[in-house]
Amino acid sequence: MSTGTTITAGIDGSRASLDAADWAAREAERRLLPLRLVHAGTPRPVVARVPDVDVPAGCARSALDRAAIQLSYAHPALKIIARHTEAPAVPALLAAAAESEALVVGSRGHTGGPAPAGFLAGSVALAVAAAAERPVVLVRAGELPEDERAFTSGDALPGTVPYRPVVLGLDLRQPADQLIGHAFETAAVRSAPLVVVHSWTSPPDDDRTPAEPSATVTSIGDARDRETGRRHALSHALRPWRDKFPDTPVSEEVVHGRPEDHLLRASTGSGLLIIGRRAGERLGRAARTVIRRVTCPVVVVPHG
Incomplete structure (x- = not known):
């Protein structure tokens, strides 16, 4: 069944996408595959609570960069590839899914408040899950590593x-x-x-x-x-x-x-x-x- 070469996670800077990316990192480790992070659309700078010592003054990391750095600290042995595309989110994620073992996305992005018990109907996540050529994993905001364990x-x-x-x-x-x-x-x-x-x-x-x-x-x-x-x-x-x-x-x-x-x-x-x-x-x-x-x-x- 395995035909892809990576586990891919969609990143938009939301809490749900970051929790989904962490889930994807654990899945990549389990399957001995690299993790690819994909951000679609115009990059948003993310202002850190504390300054980045290696970022020039006046600059801020993008959501994609920050996610890659956070995940590299949490999963030091994992190969992480970060990619940005200016294509709209749904076609960009569908293209990424086609060449992945699985695509992992969060339950909702920047369009609303706290996530509901399930997934937001009509969201990018639901649209991608309804049309992707490969498996799509939907992960709610707040999903933790211990939630997988008994x-x-x-x-x-x-x-x-x-x-x-x-x-x-x-x-x-x-x-x-x-x-x-x-x-x-x-x-x-x-x-x-x-x-x-x-x-x-x-x-x-x-x-x-x-x-x-x-x-x-x-x-x-x-x-x-x-x-x-x-x-x-x-x-x-x-x-x-x-x-x-x-x-x-x-x-x-x-x-x-x-x-x-x-x-x-x-x-x-x-x-x-x-x-x-x-x-x-x-x-x-x-x-x-x-x-x-x-x-x-x-x-x-x-x-x-």
Whole structure:
């Protein structure tokens, strides 16, 4: 699944973009890739609270420069490449995503106040996630390194605490090897468990009612048969990837109901949620709902 040569983060100077860039730096370290920082549009000077001793008087660092310096101190072994383009944000980030392993963006930029619980609808982040050729990671402002870890004791060293589970939402009606592969790779580089959630609903044209006993029995039997079939289909779809990643613990959930409800439940307490978007199509209703309401970083993977 890995075809890119960098992890790329979009930088605009906002708190959300800086937290997203720090998340991207950790992901680059996990995947042994360099980190590329991209700033689009007219550079904004960032005035430091204390003077930069190596910056001439009267000058100020750009948001891109300051982010690169801060990240180099926090991640001294990481190769960091900083790039600026005057192109508008969305096309610039889409171009950067096309040649990256993943593009990481913040939940919102300079357009508003404190970030909501999820992501700002209509934002650059949402527009990029809806059209990129490669996976896009959406990270909320305030996301911290310890949020990825399942801390249970104050005595444990941060680097020794296990990662929280990775959750994958999977629609079995679409070919999804790219999506499944990305989820297994992501869990493997973290040595984290993978939880795969497939939800289904009854056909809308089923007009049988509980008032008809025979129809009720048949309907319950049909539902059980459909659920059993979906469990078998899910196990079949995951079997090659289980064989490829034998050290990754995997749990499978087949549940009845709206996918957004079950994905939000499953992602509570998880370190990362991965969802798919059919290549060439926009984000569906369930995906948009999940993106707006989820409280952990979410990855949108184009596939099919």
